[in-house]
Amino acid sequence: MTTFLDALGGKLAERWLTLLLGPSVLLMSVTVAGVTLGHQHWHDTGLLLTRLDLLSAQPALRSTGTLVLVLAGLLAASAGLGLAVxxxxxxxxxxxxxxxPRRLTARRRRRWDAAQERFDHALVEAARAERTPEAEAAAARARELNARRNRISLVQPTHPFWLGDRIDAVDTRVWEAxxxxxxxxxxxxxxxxxxxxxxxxxxxxxxxxxxxxxxxxxxxxxxxxxxxxxxxxxxxxxxxxxxxxxxxxxxxxxxxxxxxxxxxxxxxxxxxxxxxxxxxxxxxxxxxxxxxxxxx
Incomplete structure (x- = not known):
């Protein structure tokens, strides 16, 4: 049991470092650099190094207790930022x-309905062109229009964003089948x-x-x-x-x-x-x- 808990604690710490601490420290570093440099000196790395040297020379930062508190504060801030994200x-x-919003849904639905109508028309044309020299071109046109409609949504849109319709399409397709x-x-x-x-x-x-x-x-x-x-x-x-x-x-x-x-x-x-x-x-x-x- 002790070995299992140690392994579990190690995995949790590794996951926390990967998902929260690393990206949090990176974003906080960018924030500090941005506040220090600003728009006017956006590429002045010398200014950034100078500010860091001045900060490291502060007497308070030479105290072990202060460094521990700063490190603890950074870890807490990183964890808080990670949880907020x-x-x-x-x-x-x-x-x-x-x-x-339903307006976006209605807009996507109009696009999908128009694409469906063009696809249905292409299917009719492909059926009429069967066993004629134009049959292959008509079938290719129908496949292209089918792909265009599916790029909007596999089923008639009910969400304002593509991702919502792609997930929801599973329910619709399973019900229809x-x-x-x-x-x-x-x-x-x-x-x-x-x-x-x-x-x-x-x-x-x-x-x-x-x-x-x-x-x-x-x-x-x-x-x-x-x-x-x-x-x-x-x-x-x-x-x-x-x-x-x-x-x-x-x-x-x-x-x-x-x-x-x-x-x-x-x-x-x-x-x-x-x-x-x-x-x-x-x-x-x-x-x-x-x-x-x-x-x-």
């Missing part, structure tokens, strides 16, 4: 997954999944959370840009990286969740005592939904 990252995630209410079924399905599958899904979910935290760090660098403009560049690059990572993580998480239903939905049915001889069907999915909703 974690909370802000969770708020960013809720914003991306929210269903408001199996008549299975994934909101009700997911906790039960999760308990039936193999450990390696749950680990893969959990990793994808953790990457999405990490991307939202990165957005929060980007906001910190943008705030420092008010006194030192190079920090704005760092903030913009960090925000762009976070958005790209969030999209990749959302796709991975959504694909894995949908795949879990496709591959292990039958096991869920059997665990609930519902007969499912072959693949998961709409009838079986509807029976699972009725059972799990418990008349609600």
């Amino acid at each position: 974690t909370a802000l990252g969770a708020a960013v995630e809720r914003l991306w997954l929210a269903t408001r 199996y008549r299975l209410d994934l909101t009700s079924a997911w906790p039960r399905l999760w308990l039936t999944l193999p450990e390696d599958v749950r680990a893969e899904i959990g990793t994808a979910r953790s990457r999405l959370a990490a991307a939202t935290r990165l957005v929060a760090w980007a906001l910190g660098y943008l705030a420092v840009g008010a006194v030192w403009w190079p920090s704005v560049v760092v903030g913009v690059v960090t925000a762009a990286t976070a958005w790209w990572r969030a999209r990749a993580a959302a796709v991975a998480f959504a694909e894995l969740a949908e795949s879990a239903v496709d591959l292990h939905g039958r096991g869920l049915a059997e665990s609930l005592g519902i007969s499912c001889a072959g693949r998961l069907t709409e009838d079986v999915g509807a029976e699972i939904t009725t059972l799990l909703r418990k008349r609600t």
Whole structure:
């Protein structure tokens, strides 16, 4: 037990240093440099070194007790900043997954409806061109328009942001394919999944959370840009990286969740005592939904 607790404490300390302390110290260092240099002397490293030399020459900093207090204060500030960034990252995630503002949702829906209409027209044209010299070009055009529509959303948008629709599309696609209410079924399905599958899904979910935290760090660098403009560049690059990572993580998480239903939905049915001889069907999915909703 002692060995286990030591190992656990080491892992927690390592995780804390990686997720909170390191980025916090970096942001605080940039803040100190920005406040010291300002816009006018943004590249004057000599001025920064001079200020550091003057600070290190202070008699109070030669005391061991003072140094310990300063170090403790820095650690506390780093931890506090890290926790604040974690909370802000969770708020960013809720914003991306929210269903408001509805004006943005309506705008995305109009774009999607127009793309769907063009795709439907292309399908008609492809059907008319079947067994003609224009058949291949018409089919390629339909595939291109289908891809354009899917870049907006896989299903009709119900969220103002792409990421929210990509996650929500799993519920819609599972319902349309199996008549299975994934909101009700997911906790039960999760308990039936193999450990390696749950680990893969959990990793994808953790990457999405990490991307939202990165957005929060980007906001910190943008705030420092008010006194030192190079920090704005760092903030913009960090925000762009976070958005790209969030999209990749959302796709991975959504694909894995949908795949879990496709591959292990039958096991869920059997665990609930519902007969499912072959693949998961709409009838079986509807029976699972009725059972799990418990008349609600």
